[in-house]
Amino acid sequence: MYIIFFMIAVSVSVAALFLGAFLWAVRSGQYDDDYTPAVRMLFDNETVADNKGKGQTDAQPRA
Amino acid sequence: MEAALQTNVQTCYHCGDSCVDELVLADDKAFCCAGCKTVYELLEENNLCTYYNLEQNPGISGKAQASDARFAYLDDAGVETQLLNFRNDTICKLTFYVPQMHCSSCIWLLENLFKLNTGISESTVNFLRKEISLTYFHQQTSLREVVTLLARLGYEPAITLADTDGKKIQSQSHTIIYKLGIAGFCFGNVMLLAFPDYLAVTEGLQRSFGSFFGYLSIILSIPVFIYSARGFFTSAWEGIRQRYINIDFPIALGLISLFCVSLYEIITGTGPGYLDSFTGLVFFMLIGKYFQQKTYDTLSFDRDYTSYFPVSVTVLKDGKEEATAVRNLKVGNRIRVRNQELIPADAMLLRGQAMIDYSFVSGESEAVEKVAGEVIYAGGRQVGESIELEVVKEVSQGYLTQLWNDGAFSKKEAHSVETYANTAGRWFVIVTLIVAAGTLYYWVPRDMDMAMRAFTSVLIIACPCALSLATPFVHGHTLRVFGKNKFFLKNTSVVETLAKIDTVVFDKTGTLTELSAAEISYTGKALTAEQERRILSVLRHSTHPLSQRISENLKDKPLPVENFKEYTGQGLSGEVNGQLVRVGSAAYQGIPADKTSDNLKTTVYVSLDGVVLGYYTFYNVYREGLRGILQDLSDKKIAVLSGDNNHEEDRLRALLGEEAELVFNQSPVQKLQSIQALQEKHQHVLMVGDGLNDAGALKQSDAGIALTNSVTNFSPSCDAILDATAFGKLSRFLAFSKKTMNIILATFIVSLFYNVIGLTLAVQGLFSPIASAILMPISSLSVIVFATLSVKFVAKRAGL
Numbered sequence: 062m063y064i065i066f067f068m069i070a071v072s073v074s075v076a077a078l079f080l081g082a083f084l085w086a087v088r089s090g091q092y093d094d095d096y097t098p099a100v101r102m103l104f105d106n107e108t109v110a111d112n113k114g115k116g117q118t119d120a121q122p123r124a
Numbered sequence: 125m126e127a128a129l130q131t132n133v134q135t136c137y138h139c140g141d142s143c144v145d146e147l148v149l150a151d152d153k154a155f156c157c158a159g160c161k162t163v164y165e166l167l168e169e170n171n172l173c174t175y176y177n178l179e180q181n182p183g184i185s186g187k188a189q190a191s192d193a194r195f196a197y198l199d200d201a202g203v204e205t206q207l208l209n210f211r212n213d214t215i216c217k218l219t220f221y222v223p224q225m226h227c228s229s230c231i232w233l234l235e236n237l238f239k240l241n242t243g244i245s246e247s248t249v250n251f252l253r254k255e256i257s258l259t260y261f262h263q264q265t266s267l268r269e270v271v272t273l274l275a276r277l278g279y280e281p282a283i284t285l286a287d288t289d290g291k292k293i294q295s296q297s298h299t300i301i302y303k304l305g306i307a308g309f310c311f312g313n314v315m316l317l318a319f320p321d322y323l324a325v326t327e328g329l330q331r332s333f334g335s336f337f338g339y340l341s342i343i344l345s346i347p348v349f350i351y352s353a354r355g356f357f358t359s360a361w362e363g364i365r366q367r368y369i370n371i372d373f374p375i376a377l378g379l380i381s382l383f384c385v386s387l388y389e390i391i392t393g394t395g396p397g398y399l400d401s402f403t404g405l406v407f408f409m410l411i412g413k414y415f416q417q418k419t420y421d422t423l424s425f426d427r428d429y430t431s432y433f434p435v436s437v438t439v440l441k442d443g444k445e446e447a448t449a450v451r452n453l454k455v456g457n458r459i460r461v462r463n464q465e466l467i468p469a470d471a472m473l474l475r476g477q478a479m480i481d482y483s484f485v486s487g488e489s490e491a492v493e494k495v496a497g498e499v500i501y502a503g504g505r506q507v508g509e510s511i512e513l514e515v516v517k518e519v520s521q522g523y524l525t526q527l528w529n530d531g532a533f534s535k536k537e538a539h540s541v542e543t544y545a546n547t548a549g550r551w552f553v554i555v556t557l558i559v560a561a562g563t564l565y566y567w568v569p570r571d572m573d574m575a576m577r578a579f580t581s582v583l584i585i586a587c588p589c590a591l592s593l594a595t596p597f598v599h600g601h602t603l604r605v606f607g608k609n610k611f612f613l614k615n616t617s618v619v620e621t622l623a624k625i626d627t628v629v630f631d632k633t634g635t636l637t638e639l640s641a642a643e644i645s646y647t648g649k650a651l652t653a654e655q656e657r658r659i660l661s662v663l664r665h666s667t668h669p670l671s672q673r674i675s676e677n678l679k680d681k682p683l684p685v686e687n688f689k690e691y692t693g694q695g696l697s698g699e700v701n702g703q704l705v706r707v708g709s710a711a712y713q714g715i716p717a718d719k720t721s722d723n724l725k726t727t728v729y730v731s732l733d734g735v736v737l738g739y740y741t742f743y744n745v746y747r748e749g750l751r752g753i754l755q756d757l758s759d760k761k762i763a764v765l766s767g768d769n770n771h772e773e774d775r776l777r778a779l780l781g782e783e784a785e786l787v788f789n790q791s792p793v794q795k796l797q798s799i800q801a802l803q804e805k806h807q808h809v810l811m812v813g814d815g816l817n818d819a820g821a822l823k824q825s826d827a828g829i830a831l832t833n834s835v836t837n838f839s840p841s842c843d844a845i846l847d848a849t850a851f852g853k854l855s856r857f858l859a860f861s862k863k864t865m866n867i868i869l870a871t872f873i874v875s876l877f878y879n880v881i882g883l884t885l886a887v888q889g890l891f892s893p894i895a896s897a898i899l900m901p902i903s904s905l906s907v908i909v910f911a912t913l914s915v916k917f918v919a920k921r922a923g924l
Binding site for chain 2: 092
């Protein structure tokens with residue numbers, strides 16, 4: 062039964078790690094803006110070829 | 125996507141406005157103005173047309189493009205250092221507030237700025253705060269270039285005098301989240317450790333591990349006691365120091381007794397303690413606090429005059445224009461102020477036709493004409509052509525600044541709001557102590573041990589947790605409901621203030637009236653269509669606001685005008701088809717002063733070939749829904765305080781009824797005093813205003829609502845900001861606040877019911893840790909659910 066001491070010690074430390082991770086995330090500002098990242102991830106990295114059929118897919122400005 | 129639809133009016137591909145005045149075509153797409161087209165071409169050239177694919181017509185209208193020269197002041201090293209957050213030898217970082225952001229296209233474009241200016245290394249948007257954080261290489265580009273680029277795209281950052289006063293350190297407070305996280309962590313683990321106690325079958329487990337579990341629970345509860353629950357203790361202590369019992373006092377009492385009894389039980393080995401209830405309670409109450417704390421980050425409720433002033437002004441030096449920071453204006457400088465710009469400092473008019481719109485400062489609805497040599501006070505807005513002035517006082521010495529720093533305006537509000545929760549809390553303490561004393565009195569002669577147990581459990585169970593949860597949750601939801609309807613409160617206590625309101629005071633100009641519109645009526649000999657057209661043709665040539673208002677109302681194609689002349693302060697003349705048209709004041713038309721109907725009304729006379737035909741009179745246009753609001757507010761006293769003259773008195777009387785108090789020609793300080801006078805009669809005053817001239821009154825009133833046409837734009841310091849489009853719902857908001865107070869009462873009754881059950885158990889000495897572990901979370905959760913659902917239900921019923 063003494064395994065219980067050990068198990069509880071392990072479970073509490075794992076939980077404490079998660080708590081630490083949570084506090085760190087809050088501290089580093091990850092919860093400051095809960096809207097913009099959700100929109101940002103939907104943007105394509107490549108520019109979409111526009112309707113005029115300029116089939117350019119690279120983001121280089123045309124000289 | 126072809127924007128060239130087969131309709132009569134095309135919409136702009138860039139901003140979505142209809143192309144009424146002009147139509148610019150480029151790439152088979154229609155644009156409403158050259159500004160929009162320029163932006164489109166810039167994006168097209170850099171392959172950034174994704175902007176148009178994410179949303180329909182995402183752009184910001186480029187009609188009001190001003191010259192880029194106005195950003196010259198940003199080259200000033202002093203201004204730059206005040207705006208930057210960070211600078212080393214290669215990069216600069218800073219954050220701008222961009223109120224025009226409104227959709228995902230905006231986010232996309234603003235985060236792709238580096239494609240337009242290679243000197244910008246990174247730009248990150250925070251959409252909720254409408255902020256953009258920029259990093260740029262200052263060897264490759266300059267602050268001015270960055271701002272100019274933003275402005276050219278239509279996202280001009282709002283840089284006001286307040287920003288240059290010093291860096292705003294806007295660190296969001298994370299404390300409440302830390303407290304919540306720690307309380308949640310400890311609550312979960314303590315509850316796991318307490319589990320064997322809940323189940324009778326684990327008797328053996330309890331014997332062998334009981335003390336270990338107990339001590340571990342204590343270790344886990346200490347951070348909750350010391351850190352998470354600290355707010356309740358300090359608040360209760362503050363209350364006691366002011367000889368005042370608030371809601372936090374019984375909470376603190378309950379928490380301390382819970383903790384101490386648990387410590388005693390565990391250390392002496394007499395029982396498992398109540399630490400699971402203790403940590404759980406703190407956790408639930410912190411959720412309530414967090415809920416109440418969520419505010420509108422993007423809105424600023426405490427502004428002073430510096431938030432309205434521009435940062436730079438055009439100074440004329442040896443015939444050259446240069447942009448200078450307003451801070452550096454010296455007496456004697458010559459400045460140029462263009463159409464729709466604010467006069468930054470008290471100055472004397474040197475050249476040009478000044479039509480100063482003081483509506484924001486004094487509440488006068490009509491622009492005031494000034495002639496050369498007159499002093500114009502800061503805060504006025506020039507309408508019409510650009511003018512030249514000579515500064516006579518520095519910004520910090522000006523009339524407006526002094527008005528602002530007037531003691532009456534900066535009065536700190538003595539907040540002794542007797543909230544529901546605090547009153548309930550006081551009764552709670554009294555009743556609890558009586559019951560506790562009663563149990564002692566009953567048990568001491570019979571069973572000393574039992575007496576101690578019953579006494580402490582009464583203190584524990586009577587913890588008014590549910591009571592303290594009701595208010596934050598109901599108010600928090602109310603704030604959300606209001607926010608959805610474009611009514612933003614500074615904090616939750618405003619809800620209670622609104623519920624008590626019995627007197628509503630309105631400002632007139634800009635609050636009851638629409639600033640952008642004026643009704644015009646014509647009195648005199650009827651005009652033929654041809655005559656009207658001729659008058660209009662002459663009016664079209666003038667930039668005078670009155671001329672523009674009349675010509676807006678006459679819809680016709682103008683005719684060519686010859687010999688057009690404008691006489692400052694008097695009127696216009698011009699020849700159309702050989703007929704002399706003169707438009708102007710009575711004096712200009714040669715009408716003797718005693719013949720004019722009313723000196724207070726603004727009138728414009730018209731004459732053709734020297735024969736006066738009649739005159740136009742200007743009336744204010746009242747906001748839509750005003751009548752409905754006034755009917756709904758009929759149970760309250762209504763008053764109007766206006767800085768304008770009383771030419772609208774009869775119409776207001778008709779609108780507001782005989783009971784209403786109408787006061788005109790009020791200076792800002794007089795407005796404040798009127799509010800004070802009402803308050804001395806023990807009335808709860810709500811002030812609704814929009815301008816700087818209402819600022820003092822808004823502050824003085826029990827609740828001040830600033831009405832604004834764009835929420836992120838101008839608003840004097842206030843308790844709540846109301847978007848002008850939602851003005852028609854004002855009476856509903858007030859009624860809803862009243863209803864929410866009833867919901868709080870109902871929630872109190874629900875929590876009282878739990879307390880009665882708990883106390884009956886407690887006085888009999890039957891209150892065990894298991895009973896507390898079950899009763900406490902259930903009562904907390906059910907109160908939260910009840911509050912949430914009832915606010916939603918009432919909001920639906922009220923149509924909010």
